[in-house]
Amino acid sequence: MSNEARRGRLFVVSAPSGTGKTTVVERLVQVVPDLVMSRSYTSRAVREGECDGIDYNFITRARFEQMVAGNAFLEWADVFGNLYGTCGEDAERELAAGRDLVLVIDVQGARKVRSRGLETVAIFVLPPTFETLERRLRGRSKDSEDAIRRRLATARAEIDAVVDYDYVVVNDELEACVDRIRAIVLAERARPRAMAPVVDRIVNSFNRKEVV
Numbered sequence: 130m131s132n133e134a135r136r137g138r139l140f141v142v143s144a145p146s147g148t149g150k151t152t153v154v155e156r157l158v159q160v161v162p163d164l165v166m167s168r169s170y171t172s173r174a175v176r177e178g179e180c181d182g183i184d185y186n187f188i189t190r191a192r193f194e195q196m197v198a199g200n201a202f203l204e205w206a207d208v209f210g211n212l213y214g215t216c217g218e219d220a221e222r223e224l225a226a227g228r229d230l231v232l233v234i235d236v237q238g239a240r241k242v243r244s245r246g247l248e249t250v251a252i253f254v255l256p257p258t259f260e261t262l263e264r265r266l267r268g269r270s271k272d273s274e275d276a277i278r279r280r281l282a283t284a285r286a287e288i289d290a291v292v293d294y295d296y297v298v299v300n301d302e303l304e305a306c307v308d309r310i311r312a313i314v315l316a317e318r319a320r321p322r323a324m325a326p327v328v329d330r331i332v333n334s335f336n337r338k339e340v341v
């Protein structure tokens with residue numbers, strides 16, 4: 130589909146920490162054209178292997194608070210004691226250019242986006258089982274036992290929010306999961322509202338023709 134006069138759609142992807150949602154969305158934007166992943170701002174420290182301006186825009190808590198005061202965020206939340214937010218201007222730039230934008234944000238952030246009355250397609254990614262999530266969290270992180278327990282407790286609470294989402298996808302296998310989300314994005318792009326500019330052009334082309 131072409132980009133003619135089309136405004137991008139806002140997709141929200143949430144999942145408990147350790148479900149692999151960032152890897153899934155990074156892969157998704159490689160296989161779906163005109164779909165970009167939003168880069169959040171955060172006050173948390175850079176982890177080993179992360180890059181400022183790529184993984185996140187890393188800023189100080191003071192700067193983050195200034196941005197909150199200046200209404201710069203479309204949504205923001207305190208997650209595990211660090212602040213994370215989506216810059217409204219950054220999001221608007223992508224949407225106005227006709228690109229679909231994926232926000233990979235926690236359930237509080239998703240709630241805030243919805244409460245602003247913004248039209249979104251919200252996708253919740255689930256781990257196959259609680260045990261898989263626990264294994265992934267223990268396997269990947271150098272977090273303390275306390276921190277892991279906190280993440281697992283948060284995951285239990287977050288999963289209850291699944292009913293507020295439009296779609297649910299299980300991350301049992303990376304490519305399969307990416308494929309399911311890709312199908313959702315493509316289906317949403319085929320909705321009459323999303324197709325309106327194309328429909329208008331085609332309908333106009335019919336009206337221009339004299340029927341003999």
Ligand code: 5GP
Pocket residue numbers: 144145146169170173204205206208213214215233234235237238239
């Ligand atoms: P991490 O520190 O592991 O990268 O991310 C921790 C949590 O913060 C994840 O659940 C992630 O989805 C969430 N997060 C990342 N960026 C944002 C954001 O801009 N807004 C909100 N509300 N949550 C975010």
